[in-house]
Amino acid sequence: MTTVATRTVRVVAALIPGRLDAQRFLVQQRLPGGSRALLWEFPGGKVEAGETDEAALARECREELDVELSVGRRLWEGRHEYPDLTVELVLYVARMLSGEPKPLGANALEFRTPGEMQSLPFCEADIPLLEELVAGRLGALD
Numbered sequence: 001m002t003t004v005a006t007r008t009v010r011v012v013a014a015l016i017p018g019r020l021d022a023q024r025f026l027v028q029q030r031l032p033g034g035s036r037a038l039l040w041e042f043p044g045g046k047v048e049a050g051e052t053d054e055a056a057l058a059r060e061c062r063e064e065l066d067v068e069l070s071v072g073r074r075l076w077e078g079r080h081e082y083p084d085l086t087v088e089l090v091l092y093v094a095r096m097l098s099g100e101p102k103p104l105g106a107n108a109l110e111f112r113t114p115g116e117m118q119s120l121p122f123c124e125a126d127i128p129l130l131e132e133l134v135a136g137r138l139g140a141l142d
């Protein structure tokens with residue numbers, strides 16, 4: 001059997017509560033055509049060389065959602081091997097400081113409860129994270 005090593009990337013993601021409904025959090029549907037097409041995920045993206053997690057998350061959300069974020073504590077971290085990529089996924093709680101989220105780099109944006117998220121086709125790396133979130137095992141979300 002041959003094993004093909006895939007690239008490993010650190011991916012930061014944000015759990016962002018709605019301004020008026022803090023029980024629901026922002027999730028986005030990936031664009032058609034690319035990797036994990038049309039699956040759902042938390043806003044965020046890859047950390048670039050020399051960048052902190054917090055700076056990467058603020059940059060990604062500025063570029064992809066047109067919002068300014070305040071990034072809080074780290075909630076969860078996990079690793080998942082996709083056929084094309086190994087992802088080290090880190091979830092942070094974050095708040096929107098300004099702007100209304102726009103789907104600049106996504107097919108759709110929705111505010112969903114953790115339970116509702118489990119009914120969406122989510123990226124595989126997020127499945128254990130959603131289980132922890134639904135079970136209330138990630139602690140305070142603010």
Ligand SMILES: Nc1nc2c([nH]c(=O)n2[C@@H]2O[C@H](COP(=O)(O)OP(=O)(O)OP(=O)(O)O)[C@@H](O)[C@H]2O)c(=O)[nH]1
Pocket residue numbers: 011012013034035036040041042043044045046085087089123124125126
């Ligand atoms: N933002 C985000 N990415 C996630 C999550 N879960 C997960 O598996 N990923 C994966 O982590 C990678 C994030 O990379 P990215 O968003 O910067 O890049 P991309 O593949 O959309 O596009 P790009 O490589 O052309 O920049 C993707 O492979 C994505 O499928 C998640 O909850 N949020």
